[in-house]
Amino acid sequence: MDSLRTARARLKSAQRVVVLTGAGISKPSGIPTFRDAAGLWKDFDPEEYATPQAYARNPQKVWEWYAWRYKNVMQAQPNRAHALLVELEEQKGEGFLLVTQNVDGLHPRAGSKRLVELHGNIARGRCETCQERFPLPDPAHFTPPPTCPACGARGRPDVVWFGELLPPGAFERAERAFAQAEVALVIGTSAEVEPAASLGRIAHLSGAYLIEINPEPTPLTRLADCALPIGAVEGMEALLG
Ligand code: APR
Numbered sequence: 001m002d003s004l005r006t007a008r009a010r011l012k013s014a015q016r017v018v019v020l021t022g023a024g025i026s027k028p029s030g031i032p033t034f035r036d037a038a039g040l041w042k043d044f045d046p047e048e049y050a051t052p053q054a055y056a057r058n059p060q061k062v063w064e065w066y067a068w069r070y071k072n073v074m075q076a077q078p079n080r081a082h083a084l085l086v087e088l089e090e091q092k093g094e095g096f097l098l099v100t101q102n103v104d105g106l107h108p109r110a111g112s113k114r115l116v117e118l119h120g121n122i123a124r125g126r127c128e129t130c131q132e133r134f135p136l137p138d139p140a141h142f143t144p145p146p147t148c149p150a151c152g153a154r155g156r157p158d159v160v161w162f163g164e165l166l167p168p169g170a171f172e173r174a175e176r177a178f179a180q181a182e183v184a185l186v187i188g189t190s191a192e193v194e195p196a197a198s199l200g201r202i203a204h205l206s207g208a209y210l211i212e213i214n215p216e217p218t219p220l221t222r223l224a225d226c227a228l229p230i231g232a233v234e235g236m237e238a239l240l241g
Contacts, residue, residue: 003226007226007228010182011088014087014209016182016183017097017230018096018097018181018183021098022187022189023233024215025079025081025082026104031104035190043086044065051162058158060145061122063145063157064144067142067143070142071192073106073123077106077109078107079106081235082109083127084236085236096115098114099115099199101118105121118170118172118196120158122158122159126158127156128148134148135153149210171195178206178208183208184211185212186211186214197220211228211239212226212227214228
């Protein structure tokens, strides 16, 4: 396991840098994770709220849960870790790609541009008929379900549910970037949900220098060249500060 000094040097000199983030990066912004002690899946059964079958059974119940999360997310602010990733993107330019599993929209709100939202975005709806994607109304004026602005049919949350395919091309773009990266940085994910969880392994097997920031060990930790057992804000400040 390399030292922080080596990780800092590798990150500084690399031209092709990729990042994968999970719910842990947004926890300091007050947004709950899923599998932590106080995670969402402790109180809400994903089978009841985050599958196409759950939505088909009871769309209003699923929508009310997403509308609640949407309101909470829109009250949260990006934190220092999100901001430091924007700085890293500005340093690396074309050689940078941020891939997130998060649907909270904190990365784009922080200013990240070279971004792939693998699991969609909770602030958007998607028409069940014509597939049009559209921004949801402001949470204060939002009573679910939304109607499609293009055809008037009902919209669903524009997020990827368990058992669903990722947005077309999203994973392919991410996979290509992780296979070509010199440094891969994995922040705040339990690395349990595929296909996102495979990205760290792909980078490692392709010879990238792998850095993990997570207070807890994950299946990726043993592959990491440098594993920082600290939070996202502290880890990003240690690497870039
Ligand atoms: N900084 C960094 N990591 C943290 C912090 C923190 N301050 N606090 C907790 N963590 C770590 C936890 O140790 C855990 O490994 O964040 C991780 C969160 O893991 P999960 O809750 O499983 O979230 P995530 O990995 O993003 O889940 C992946 O699963 O439920 C689906 O679609 C959902 O996108 C989500 C996917």
